[in-house]
Amino acid sequence: MESQNDREIAIRVEGLTKSFGDKVVVRNLSMTVKRGQIYGFLGPNGSGKTTTIRMLCGLLTPDSGQGTCLGYDILTEADRIKERVGYMTQRFSLYQDLSIRENLEFVARIYGLENPTQAARDAIERLGLKGRENQLASDLSGGWKQRLSLGACILPSPDLLLLDEPTAGVDPKARRDFWNEIHALAAEGLTVLVSTHYMDEAERCHEIAYLAYGELLTHGTVAEVIGRSGLETWTVTGPEPHDLALELESTPGVDMVAPFGTSLHVSGRDHPALDQALKGFKARKDLTWERSEPSLEDVFIDLMQRSRDNFVEAKP
Amino acid sequence: MMNAPLRRRASAFSRFAAMFVKEFIQLKRDRVTFATMIIVPLMQLLLFGFAINTNPRHLPTAILLQEDSDIGRAIIGALKNTSYFDITRIASTRAEFDGWIKSGDILFGIEIPANFARAVRRGDNPSLLVVADASDPVAAGTALGSLDGIIGTALRGLHGLPDNSGAQPFTIVQQRRYNPAAVTSLNIVPGLLGTILTMTMLIFTSLSVTRELERGTMESLLSMPIDPLQIMLGKITPYIVVGFVQAAIILLAGVTIFAVPIDGSLALLIGVTILFVTATLSVGYTFSTIARNQLQAIQMSMMFFLPNILLSGFMFPFAGMPGWAQVIGQMLPLTHYLRTVRGIMLKGASASDLTTEIIWVAVLTVVVMSIAVTRFRRTLD
Numbered sequence: 187m188e189s190q191n192d193r194e195i196a197i198r199v200e201g202l203t204k205s206f207g208d209k210v211v212v213r214n215l216s217m218t219v220k221r222g223q224i225y226g227f228l229g230p231n232g233s234g235k236t237t238t239i240r241m242l243c244g245l246l247t248p249d250s251g252q253g254t255c256l257g258y259d260i261l262t263e264a265d266r267i268k269e270r271v272g273y274m275t276q277r278f279s280l281y282q283d284l285s286i287r288e289n290l291e292f293v294a295r296i297y298g299l300e301n302p303t304q305a306a307r308d309a310i311e312r313l314g315l316k317g318r319e320n321q322l323a324s325d326l327s328g329g330w331k332q333r334l335s336l337g338a339c340i341l342p343s344p345d346l347l348l349l350d351e352p353t354a355g356v357d358p359k360a361r362r363d364f365w366n367e368i369h370a371l372a373a374e375g376l377t378v379l380v381s382t383h384y385m386d387e388a389e390r391c392h393e394i395a396y397l398a399y400g401e402l403l404t405h406g407t408v409a410e411v412i413g414r415s416g417l418e419t420w421t422v423t424g425p426e427p428h429d430l431a432l433e434l435e436s437t438p439g440v441d442m443v444a445p446f447g448t449s450l451h452v453s454g455r456d457h458p459a460l461d462q463a464l465k466g467f468k469a470r471k472d473l474t475w476e477r478s479e480p481s482l483e484d485v486f487i488d489l490m491q492r493s494r495d496n497f498v499e500a501k502p
Numbered sequence: 503m504m505n506a507p508l509r510r511r512a513s514a515f516s517r518f519a520a521m522f523v524k525e526f527i528q529l530k531r532d533r534v535t536f537a538t539m540i541i542v543p544l545m546q547l548l549l550f551g552f553a554i555n556t557n558p559r560h561l562p563t564a565i566l567l568q569e570d571s572d573i574g575r576a577i578i579g580a581l582k583n584t585s586y587f588d589i590t591r592i593a594s595t596r597a598e599f600d601g602w603i604k605s606g607d608i609l610f611g612i613e614i615p616a617n618f619a620r621a622v623r624r625g626d627n628p629s630l631l632v633v634a635d636a637s638d639p640v641a642a643g644t645a646l647g648s649l650d651g652i653i654g655t656a657l658r659g660l661h662g663l664p665d666n667s668g669a670q671p672f673t674i675v676q677q678r679r680y681n682p683a684a685v686t687s688l689n690i691v692p693g694l695l696g697t698i699l700t701m702t703m704l705i706f707t708s709l710s711v712t713r714e715l716e717r718g719t720m721e722s723l724l725s726m727p728i729d730p731l732q733i734m735l736g737k738i739t740p741y742i743v744v745g746f747v748q749a750a751i752i753l754l755a756g757v758t759i760f761a762v763p764i765d766g767s768l769a770l771l772i773g774v775t776i777l778f779v780t781a782t783l784s785v786g787y788t789f790s791t792i793a794r795n796q797l798q799a800i801q802m803s804m805m806f807f808l809p810n811i812l813l814s815g816f817m818f819p820f821a822g823m824p825g826w827a828q829v830i831g832q833m834l835p836l837t838h839y840l841r842t843v844r845g846i847m848l849k850g851a852s853a854s855d856l857t858t859e860i861i862w863v864a865v866l867t868v869v870v871m872s873i874a875v876t877r878f879r880r881t882l883d
Contacts, residue, residue: 243725245882268727279722296726 196221196346196377197242199253199260204237204246211237213400215251219379219393221345224372226391227381230490234400235381236276239348242379243273256345269297272339276350278331280338282324286315289323290338297342305341313337329360336364340371347371349380353387365390385483396486398493404485412485418460419453419480421446424473439463442488453484534798541805549812549827557644558822563610564591566599571619572660577630580656581612586645599633603679605855606841609635609642609821622671623663629675636678637848638689641819649674680848688763691756692843693816696836698752699775700782700810701803703745707786708799710737711878716795721882730878734871738783745779746772765850774842774860781835781867788874810836838862 197219204212212234219225227235240246242255244264252259258266280289290309294302310319313333326334332352339347349368353361365387368378372392380391388394388408395405404411424430427450431443434452439459444451454460468475480488529536565578581587587610593599602608613631621628632649634642653670657663663671681688714720723733753771756762764771786803793799811817813831820831831837838859845851845859853860 240882245721245724247881247883265727265729268725271725273722273725275718275721275725277718277721279718279720281719282717293726296728 193257194221195219195254195257196223197225197253197255197379199242199255200251202238202241202248202251202253204234204241204248211400212241212248215397215400215402217395217402217405219377221377222372222375223392224368224378224380224390226388226394227379227397228383228388228394228486229381229397233397235397236350237400238397239273239350239379239381242267243271243348244268245273269342270345271348272342272344272346273348274335274339274350274352276354278323278335280323280331280335283322285320285322286310286326286334287319289334290341293338293341299342309337309341329356332356332360332364336367340376345377347376347378347380349378351381351383353382353384361387385481385486388482396489398490401493403489403493408482412480412482415480415485415488416455417441417453417480417484417488418455418457419451419478419484420460420464421449421451421476421478422467422473423449424470430467430473434467437463437467442484442491444484444487451478451481451484453480453488455488534793534801545805545808549809552824552827558641558819559585559645560588561586561609561641561645561821562590562607563587563612564593564599564602564608565589566593566596566611566613568614568616569618571614573619573622573657574614576660577614577652577656578612580652584645584648584652586648587612601855603633603635604845604849604851605858606635606845610645618672622657625671627670627673629673631675631677633677633679635680635849636682637680637844638815638819639681639685640689641821642678646676646678649676680844687760688848689844691752691760691762692847693840695749695752695756695775695843696778696814696839697811697816699745699748699779700836701807702748703741703779703782704786704789704803704807705800706741706744707738707783708789708793708803709796710787711790712793712796712799724880724882730875730880734784734787734874734878738780738787741783742776742779745783746776749775749779762847764847766846766852770853771843771846774839774846774856774863777860777863777867778835778839778842781839781863781870784867784870784874785835788870788877791874791877791879810834813837815840832862833866835863835866838866 195218197217200216202212202215203210211232215234215238227238229235237246241248242260244260244267247261252261254260255267256270258264258270260267281292284292287306287310290306291302294305299305307319310316315330315334315337323331323334336349336352339349347368353364356364361384368380369390372378380387382388391408393405393407394411396403396411404414406414422430427445427448431445431450434440434443434450439456440452440454440463441460442451442453444453452460452464454463464475467473563581567574578589582589591602591608593602593611596613599611599613603611611631611633613633615628615631618628618630632646634646636642653672653674657671711720714723749772753764757764785806789799789802789806793802809830813823813827814820814834814836815831816836820828820837823831842851842856842859842863845856849855
């Protein structure tokens with residue numbers, strides 16, 4: 187019997203670990219995603235996002251750990267999971283030598299939809315590809331390929347979407363449309379796990395998780411993640427920001443300096459040390475200082491730096 | 503001024519060297535190409551050197567003894583002494599004897615008629631019947647040629663023979679069955695049917711899974727609810743149709759251009775061809791599940807194709823090969839298909855004559871398909 191609680195949970199995994207050769211790609215990862223949520227998966231390249239997603243849909247077998255996806259055991263019930271999950275791969279993975287219609291009909295048949303031709307026709311209309319249905323997938327631009335992939339994923343009306351960097355290399359307008367669609371789907375009750383590098387996309391998620399070097403470093407809502415970071419951030423404007431950045435970076439107590447247009451974000455974890463460090467700079471007449479919230483990017487870069495330090499130290 | 507051209511020449515060489523080193527490293531890393539380079543020449547050498555024998559000896563022979571006499575035994579002894587004939591079976595009726603030839607269990611049948619010894623002693627010059635399966639002219643040719651030599655030697659040392667040194671004591675009547683004129687094309691065309699099908703079918707399916715891997719579509723496919731058996735059957739079936747069309751073209755050309763007969767049932771021929779095409783497609787598909795890229799798949803297909811040409815009885819007589827080569831040959835679907843096709847087309851053999859061969863092809867198909875399905879990687883691990 188499923189408990190009420192279980193029915194509200196789309197993904198619950200504990201202690202997932204996966205290595206390739208002697209390289210640990212995902213280390214002891216635990217996470218919970220509630221149904222109907224858009225869950226953002228962030229982290230630098232090679233942090234284990236794709237590997238985690240693949241373990242969730244049965245494409246990879248974890249070395250250790252356990253969990254469920256849509257209530258099915260990820261170790262033993264991959265077949266059931268595949269029927270209810272739409273997985274959009276990072277690289278376009280529909281058939282380039284099939285037309286849009288043929289690709290969609292193929293997917294519809296594999297999932298055993300009752301009327302594949304009609305299902306494909308409806309999807310083409312929904313995607314705004316009417317009139318182009320006989321074009322080969324290879325002839326589509328990046329943005330349209332991405333739309334087609336998403337269309338193919340949601341065609342069998344899955345309960346969970348796993349999207350692996352769906353908007354990489356797609357223009358801003360197409361990105362916005364894409365996210366509007368994702369929100370519309372979530373509003374209908376679909377759960378979406380999406381990996382991305384874009385901070386604006388992270389902010390559009392209900393919850394986010396940050397991975398680096400195979401470890402889940404933080405998770406929660408955007409506000410929670412920023413609040414938990416313990417970073418104090420100042421924005422400074424002044425002449426020669428590049429020289430100023432170099433100068434600030436070499437000052438003990440300053441953990442991170444990042445340029446934002448003509449201004450700099452200066453952050454530190456140790457608040458008294460940061461105040462001490464900035465004292466001299468604040469006295470300068472040509473600089474304007476303002477206390478600000480750390481951005482999500484500040485938080486992530488800080489997390490990544492710290493975890494790299496740990497990672498490097500941990501190595502003999 | 504002197505340095506400039508020199509430096510340039512050096513850099514042209516270093517570019518060549520860079521390319522050479524890179525290619526060498528890649529070659530070294532590409533295990534399958536490396537293996538192909540070593541295994542193919544070795545295989546050719548071994549097969550041509552040891553397995554192939556265009557002057558085959560120890561051919562399976564049956565004897566139909568209508569009487570037991572010292573002369574009969576002497577003739578059998580002389581036949582054995584030529585080392586061309588291995589008496590593997592003794593027939594008790596003519597029908598049994600004919601059936602074995604049709605199914606390909608024996609290549610020769612020798613009948614010693616009743617009252618043969620008495621007729622020889624009386625100086626009646628009786629006939630000894632030697633029936634040969636000439637559907638493979640190479641295999642039958644030299645053995646038949648050796649027969650004349652035994653007439654003189656067989657009876658040496660036996661008593662009570664008439665002393666008419668001019669005339670021969672008996673005559674050997676040769677009966678070449680299925681291809682009496684020893685026309686090579688009659689043997690080659692049915693063989694080509696199998697060989698061409700093997701090559702094309704292998705290439706088609708050996709690419710089918712690796713193509714999905716290389717193009718990245720496998721990741722999507724594996725995330726969908728479809729199992730390995732469904733994938734395999736879905737990939738193989740279109741090519742069964744292709745193979746069927748190919749077979750039809752070859753047969754049509756064989757019949758119209760080379761006047762090859764189809765003595766047996768066309769329906770049986772079609773049925774067996776479909777079975778054989780399925781077997782070969784399964785082999786190609788299995789390679790496809792093992793190879794990492796399309797090139798490796800092609801290389802594996804070629805390595806499989808070579809013994810098919812040499813050891814199946816297509817190019818060289820199967821019966822002439824040493825035991826180990828025959829064992830390898832038995833494992834190839836083509837070997838059994840060739841016997842079946844030659845049986846149906848040239849000998850008019852029926853399904854019951856060819857049961858063993860058909861079962862072989864079917865069993866090999868099931869075995870290879872099982873390997874393919876278990877080899878198929880359901881995950882990206």
